[in-house]
Each structure stands twice: as structure tokens, then as C-alpha cells.
Amino acid sequence: MKQSALWIGLAVVVVVTLYMLFGKGDPMERAQLTMMYATVVVIVLYAVVVLVAIATGEISIGALLSEAGGGASMSRFQLLIFTLTIAMSFVFIVVSTKQLPKVPTEILTLLGVSASTYAVSKGIQAGGELKPKTDGSTDKN
């Protein structure tokens, strides 16, 4: 998959370079278009490569919600649910309005609250793992 993406990316670079050299129109405008399309194509290719790698398991996300000591983290789960919810809402809105929506402050606040909970939860987890146990040992296990 990565090799295919590499060849496609190379082909795109060749095409835009040919356009840059031999296309019609103002040179500055051609240069702007070239940079814009080339950047978009490269980013899209990388995004597709990552997506396919996750789908095929090459990038494993099985432990995405797992805490250091095992078991799923509730704060990570909440952050994931809110992220997916906002992403789905984004897709609905773009399909309906055919343009990128404005993101209200309350949505950012919601994500911020969830992310803050995750950060504090990590801190508590780390603090608990460092705290000496009743038998005097500090081994996390």
C-alpha cells in the first residue's frame, strides 16, 4: 500500500510539474495552483495510507483505550465518544450545507472538559503508581 501511494504521489508530482512548465495562463497563478494541488494531494495520500493501515490492522488500535495497568480507561473512552460524535455531526452538516461549518465555543468547551478529565486521570494514575504500597515497596506490579 505504501509503495502504491509512493508511485501515485510521484505521478502526481510529474503531472503538476508538467503543468507548471507547459500549462497556459499566468505563471504566478500556475505556480500557486501547482503548490495548492500538490499539497492537497500529498496530504490526502498520507491520510488514505493511515486509514488503510488502521483498517487492515497494520496500525493496531486494540489498546487505544487501555490504561498502563490494563483495563479500558473511562476518560479515554469519553474523549473518543465525543470526538466521534463531533466528527459525525461535522459530516452531516457538510453534506447538508456543502460547506465547512463554524465550530461554536461550546463544542470546543465540551472537548476541552473531556480532554482535561483525561489529563487529570492520567496524573492520578501516575500518582497512584508512584505512591509507596502498604508493604513499603514501590513496584507498580
Next chain:
Amino acid sequence: MGNLPQPFGGGRVSNQLPATLITTAITLWIAAITALMAWKLLTGSIDLRGLLQGDRADGGVYFSPGRVQLLIFTVLAAVHLLSQVATHPDRFPAIPHELLLVLGGSQLVYLGGKARAMLRF
């Protein structure tokens, strides 16, 4: 930006084309990753074992009411958001301050329980 030249030919293309392409690419990718994540969650590819179990500093686990209430409020908030978008799909919904306060309180209950169990005070 003004009218942009058409590649390899005469005439002009709409200056909306790049913005449309970018918007379409972003939307498709977000839709795909969202569907993929939801699928992985529902099929168990993402490990959810122990989601409702709290950890103690001594390595023990316990059934955590704090996690249960956080799960309930999270699901309720997500369903509320999606229902608002389904009703008015032209914009992100306004989230009531009361909902943010309830969620904040729920987070505090969860964190309080976690701190009590992990830090043993």
C-alpha cells in the same frame, strides 16, 4: 484569488474548485475514520474490558459507580448532540450550559472516586 487558469488548455475554471475538493476530501476522510472507529468499537477490536472497573493503588480492581455514571452522562450527551444535528443539519448545535455543568459534575465525581482509590486518602 480570482479566476484560475484551466490546466493544459484555454478557458477558466471556477475558483471554488480547490475549496470544494479540499472540503470533499476532508469530509470523506472524517466519515471513513469515524465509521472505522465505530466498527472497531462495536466488533470488539478495541479492547473495552474493565471499562467499568476502577483500579486501586495496590493493583486491585473494583466495580466503579463513578465510571457507570460517567458512561451514562457521556452517552446521553452524545445522543443529545446527534439528535440536535439530525433535527437542524445546517449547523453545530448550541450546547446548553446546564449540560456542560452536568458533565463537569460527572467528571468531578469520576475523578474524585479515582483519586480516592489510587491515592488512598
